[in-house]
Amino acid sequence: MRKSFVKAVMVLVVMTIAATSLVAQSYAIVFKNTGNPYGEKQMAGFKAGIEEQKLTAILRAPDAPTAEAQIAIIQQLIAQKVAGICIVGNDFDALQPVLQQAMKANIKVWSLDSSVNPASRAFHVNQSSTDLIGRTEVQAAYDMIGGKGEIAILSATSQASNQNAWIEVMKQELKLPKYKDIKLDKVAYGDDLRDKSVSEAQGLLASFPNLKVIIAPTTVGIAAAGKVITDKGLIGKVFVTGLGLPSEMATYIENGACPYMFLWNPIDLGYLGAYAGVALVNGKITGKVGDKFTAGKLGAYTITKSGDGGTEVILGPPFKFDAKNIADWKSVY
Amino acid sequence: MSEREISIDRPRSLKRFFFQWEWLLVLIFVAVNIINSGLSPYYLNFGSLIGSTNSFLDMAFLVLPMTFVIILGNIDISVASTVALSAVIMAVGFNAGLPMPLAMLLCLVVSTLCGLFNGFLMVKFKELSAVIVTLSTMIIYRGIAYVILEDQAAGHFPPWFSFLAWGSIGPVPFILIVFAVCALAFGLLLHKTSFGRKVFAMGNNLTAARYSGIKTDSVIIAVSALTGLMAGFTALFLTSRMGSTRPNVALGYELSVIAMVVLGGVSTAGGAGRIGGPILAIFIIGYLNYGLGLVNIKANVLLIIIGSLLILSVLVLNLRFGGHRRPAPPIARMIAAGKAPDEKA
Amino acid sequence: MSDIILELREITKTFPGVRALDGVGFQLKKGEIHALMGENGAGKSTLIKVITGVYQPDSGQILLDGKPVSIRGPLDSQRLGIAAIYQHVTCYPDLSVAENIFIGHEKINPITRGIHWKELHAQAAELLESLDADFDSKAIMGNLSVAQQQIVEIAKALSAKARIVIMDEPTAPLTKRESEDLYRIAEGLRDRGVSIIFISHRLEDMYRLASRVTVFRDSRFVGTWAVDKISRDELIVAMVGRSITQLFPKRKVSIGEEVLKVEGLSRTGYFKDVSFSVRKGEILAMTGLVGAGRTEVCEAIYGITRADSGRVFLAGKELRAAHPSEALAKGIGYLPEDRLKQGLVLEWAIAANVTLPSLAQFSSFGWMNRRREELKAKELAEKLQVKANSVHDLVATLSGGNQQKVIVAKLLTGDMKVIILDEPTKGVDVGAKAAIFEIMNELAAAGYGIVMVSSEMPEVLGMSDRIVVMREGRVSATMDTADATQEKILGAAMAAARTADAAVTEQA
């Protein structure tokens, strides 16, 4: 009885697998970790982009955001002989060996959102230029406090490559004479954990009584900071800005703890990643500067030089979410 | 009283032979493989089957000494942090100009020192359980790694270094060969030498072992150092696999490693177990991950499957093999606060 | 109406491969102390477990007050007024004395539904007082001495209003004086109308206390006699199935030069200024109350603990053993007091246990030679007449006496000069006792110097050449056995005042 059930299940599964593998080309996206709504949206956008072109999409993400787990997944994808792998890296360098293995097996590799180093990718699909994101956030803080006062940064983990790149830009930017009256007190790390981010935000407020702005380039951090400021009744005295999901931040944008913040559309980003990848696999582009391709409904894109020495394609400037538009977006992503 | 003949024949019976936990593991292993090859056309391919071992074997080096640790009735949750610290120091050493072979040696030395420090604490402070000692050093070792590398990654190793994790001799991955050698060595050490005998004796009855003149402190330190050394091996292969390293590598390895050892039939009460079980468990979990990964099963479903496998196999173990296994005491009847069995008032 | 309170008829209990009880019967009268005797493995413990409901008999009948009852679990037997005090005290070391007494039937405050501590402690104190206890009901159980813990167990039985109290080898871990206290308590219980089943290996326990005795042998009932109607020799024949002519077969051996010499050995809080010596072929008895520091001195010599000052000489050379391995290497072997905890790996085979102290001998470059190990184990096991079929038999399956022989075998694998035996006959049945004494004599004849720690006056007097008596951590007397009497030894062992206290303090 049980045996026949197992058999039946196996036959069924084999049939579906066989059916799907008939579709010659499958494209895989490997996100950072599972259960992350930002990632789910990005993967959904990727899937939409791939399926629009009548191809198969494979969506993968490990249960914890580690490079080790992504390496194992990429090895499995190599064994499946997928056409292309779109990687949202948990580590800038650590995926290089396995991604080069993939390339050796004639699999095209490109990174999305959180990049891997140029040696392990054809190009990077960037949400926005790293410089622009860093600059925009510092400018936002400047505007919120009239160009004068103390600020602090509350990031994800100290190992997060995207966040670290943005923070680096912010620090460079703050050296400009324009920002001479703005003092960066501290870069704190909340490790993208709710409890730790809250403790760190509270610590910033307690350690630096003159703190005016917390910049948090990560959803968990910005929401935690918004929550702390709201609970402490500091709305209007201390501001939060940075990057965050509109859904998570709706409350704090509406109540004024965060006058405005930025993000891009993760669905569009995934969609762009899909089109860019298919163009790469089909040989329309190779990833060198000046390559052009059309990304479905998003229109035409050109590959440009990126800050890390490789090439990239940029989705567009970050989108500004404020009290006026947040209601439209909070239920979208 | 008449002189009585005492035989020296070893007891042998078919029932005894087949009524072993390892057979169940073999069955599970075969089942996993059958299911996997049914699921994915890419699975049953000698090249990828043997080649895929490099995706899970780096952690396996920790399973070998952890088997010793758990047979001793202890537990070590600092292994993953030891991996991170030794990998970081190796990378920093190399980037500071040390030749790569020396940097690799440094990695093993550092990891062994970490193990020795654990052993030292356990021996000098017998009132403390191994959980407490290694919980503290777990935080400290990774803490040092963060202090050293901060938010940086370190790498740029010479190209040949990647051979460790990615290279193969013929169709057989280099890491599999090294692991086989290590597994053989640990198996012989545990089952064929006086050292292994001492480990079992201490796990069964630490006090009696001490009264029998076994240098229990030395054995604990030796096992801790071995654990450290193998953490260094994991660090080498993991770093080679990733081409660079960071303070947050190998996060959470300790629980996976402990799960494999226990799935392998080693009693967490100490004193019982064989090396074959944990080795089979490595391949069961490794191939299960790999095979289900080939059909792109979601990570959360995989979590449920592995969790269920763990519980089901132990359930079977208890219901079917319940008779001759010792009852389940706490995480380990180890040298716990105030109750050191080895300590006279 | 008969005065039989408990009767067992045709009880049979089998375990896989073993028939533990074979159609046995047993009768217990109201208000009597009934001794239950037999060698280890004769079925006494199984019988007790049947009475207390831990085991269910396969067949047979249990009658309480003449009515058949079925006892399905420990709770049932408690309800019927049966309480047992087990061989290895089954207490809760982390809980207080009062809680240990009342666990299972705690006093509950009807209003708060919490434990009624005041009443609990008051009742506990009352019980303890009636038993002449010298400790508080709030003391933590784990900090008490074994004798004190036993008093708690008895208080526990009383608190449950037990009509039948079973004492399973209660005197085994006790000194003579403590045993004497226990006798008085048992008699007190009897006078209150409680029936007592008393299991012991000590014949003197039985003669001192019991009015009737029942003997079991090989899972069978042998007989029940009034104690004054059966002679000592007849009793031994009933138990062992043959007569043991001489319990203390002391032979004359030639005593050689001094092999172990202890000078002014001290350890803060345990013992002070201990000096004695042992010669080749000599058996030196070390006696005194439990807690007088005998075991501690031996452990310091053997390297389990370290003495703070003083010196130990082995064959003229100073020995500073920091660890048992050093003592063993130099030629001192120690048979520990607690064979289950300190002496054996119970789940292991005989062979592996025997070779444990000298693994280096059975391995080359660390590689175990199992053949050599098995042969040596066979040789020693046969020499010591261990009752086993194979050297691969698990030690856990052996009787106490045979387990003790395995520990002796452990000491004989190495090249020993001095062997220290700490309470070698504790909890060992009569037949095995004689065997162990014989082994001791053979060892002495073979030129070993032997130190025997013992609380049993007859064996001290019967076996030794010289006697060292310890009291409160000091040597209070050294005498030749030829000149010793029981009175002399007791006089030296007990100080004028606070002896019981001293015995207690040592346990902390």
Added chain:
Amino acid sequence: MSADTKTPTTRGRIVRSGEGFRELGLLVFIAILAAAFQIRNHNFLTIANIKDLLTNTAILGILAVGMMLVLITGGIDLSIGATIALAGMTSALTGMALPHINPLLSILEGMAVGLAVGSVIGLLVARFKVLPIIATLGIMNIVRGVTYIESKGAWVSSYQMSKAFTDISTGTTFGVNNLVVIAVFIFIVFWYFVNHTKTGRRIYAIGSNPEAADISGIPRRKLLWLVYAIMGVLSGLAGVLWVSKFASAQGDTALGYELNVIAACVLGGVSISGGAGKVSGLLLGTILLGILNNALPLINVSPFWQQFIQGIVILAAVLTNVAVKRNNQRLALRKRAI
């Protein structure tokens, strides 16, 4: 019975001396640590910060109480982080679907989810004799996976929660934060439970000597089950409070939090091998860990040093305790006249 041997004795007291030492040592350690932090940053011992500290530590405390019971029986529960996530996510999803649901019902719902998980673990451990570490490791994976599936990878965000729901954790009762009130309440209830009720004392008994428990007819299985069920209920409660406090429910909520909870117990003197542990010690252990989490961001050291300092402090606390104990023993030995 002769009266002459009856000597009034203080043994009971002698035997018990040193019992309170552990707590005292920990208290002194905490005081020194607090003083050091205060010197480093004067904002540490302010009312506002102590409020933060207590609020942030409340959930840890609630969980530590349950974990103490589990550890006393000689077990361990690694699944609580996952249970927190599942209970929190479930109550948040319900709250999203039914915005006007009474927050008390949400709490009950979370506790029910926790009870279900705890019951299964209890069943595995008590009935099927699965080792606690394995049973809870397996359940941890399963529960975490179920949470991800239940939430379909999405989070429940602040705007999707009713004010009544988030007020559970941010509201106050008599001027004290609700979380702190709940934690204090639980500490008092469990202090009474473990010290003054039959069941509570029997939990110590089964951890102290399981074999004896069987012989004396204590329902060991039922108590084991109960302990894991209680742990589950408290995890469920903590899950709702967590989600309410942070106004966000994620699939990876409280990932790895079990280690913090175990650390709090260990620092509080709960024995990993079972039988021993006191609520007073546990409270101090929890507070010590709470101080570390609160103060490390405050003392303005490089964030990269935080983990190292945390580890050193934990090791120091544990070793100090050993030193105090040993010294205590040595003094007791010296006093013993020979």
